[in-house]
Amino acid sequence: MKLIDIDKTRYRRHLNRVLIGCALVLAAGSLLVSQTLIALFPSPSESHFHWNALGVLVTAAAVGLGLSKYRHHDYLTEVLYVWELKQSLNKITRKMRKLEAAANTGDADALQVLHYSYAGSRQLWKLDDNVIIMDELNTKQAQLDTLAAKFNVTLNVDDYDDRILKRF
Template sequence: MKLIAVDKERYRKHFNRLLFGCAVCLAVCSLVISYTLIALFPDPSGSHFHWNAIGVLISAALVGGALYHYRHHEYLTEVYYVWRLKQSLNKITRKMRKVEAAAKQGNPDAMLILQYSYSGSRLLWKLDDNTLIMDELAVKQTELNNLAEKYNITLDVDNYDEQLLAKI
């Protein structure tokens, strides 16, 4: 997955609207479905927990299905890209110990994975205004740059491929 510049204003606006819309849809749909199920299948004991739970599950499935169906829509371009980037970075994070150890031994693939992780994290943190960890990231980036210089390796995040993780 390539790193691309994301318009922060557009991303935040679309993400907030999407989040609000999903919350409203979940609330309205689960109430409508629950009330419909209770009206169709009343429980003499007065406990309708299972119908309410089914209403919430069906609503969640409908909203999830709609999001999946429209994920490539122009309105969701930035939101879907950031979601995929977060998934990609999570895969790297799960193997971070092995990747860091391999990078210290001079493995160029591991260094490229780290470069991608740092660059992607920097992009996400700027989008989310999470500047608290940027200093720590700068230190790690300097360490990686020193390693790359030591082993005479050029790191270009455009060369990153998720299959490199399988090699580590």
């Protein structure tokens, strides 16, 4: 996955609208489905938990299908990009110990993956206004730059390919 610059205000506006829309559809749809089921299949015990749960499940599935169908719509471009970036960074994080160990021995692929991870994390944290630990990230980036210089490795975010992770 390539890192791209996105407009932070557009991303936040679209994300908030998508989240609010999903919540409203989930609430209204769940009520509609469960009340319809309760009216069609009344229970003498007055417990309608199973109909309410089914209403939530059906509506959640419908929301999921709707988001899946329209995931490549222009309105969701930034939201989808950030979602995919988070997935990509999570894959790297799961292998971080092995990557850091390999980077310390001069493995160019490990250095490249760490560089991508730091750049992606920096972008993600700026988009989400989560800059509390940015100093720690800058320290790690400086250490990575030192390792890259020591082993004569040129780091470029655009050279990252997630297939590299299979080695670690």
